Amino acid sequence: MTETVRDTxxxxxxxxxxxxxxxxxxxxxxxxxxxxQLDSLAVMDFIMSLEDRFEIVIPLDRVAExxxxxxxxxxxxxxxxxx
Numbered sequence: 001m002t003e004t005v006r007d008t009x010x011x012x013x014x015x016x017x018x019x020x021x022x023x024x025x026x027x028x029x030x031x032x033x034x035x036x037q038l039d040s041l042a043v044m045d046f047i048m049s050l051e052d053r054f055e056i057v058i059p060l061d062r063v064a065e066x067x068x069x070x071x072x073x074x075x076x077x078x079x080x081x082x083x
Contacts, residue, residue: 002077004077004082005070005073005074005077006073008054008073008076008077008080008082009028009069009070009072009073011053011054012050012069012072012073012076013026013069015046015049015050015053016036016046016069019042019045019046019049020036024036026069027069028068028069028070028073029068029069029070030068030069031067031068032066032067032068032069032072033067043063044063047063050072050076054076054079054080056076056079056080057079058075058076058079062075062079
């Protein structure tokens, strides 16, 4: 994992901590749906908040390929042109 992906992942984790109601360990291998128990509406709300935070648009086909926080950080970095 590159330094930029780690930085992006840290920002994503920071945003998730604000969204989640309970403390949960968050790392690159955390599965967004299974481990965080987010429903599809919560996932889409979080994706929209990331789009605002990083000033990008994450196409739905890219969202579909994301399972873990590490996957999400890589997609965000690619869309930002950093990877």
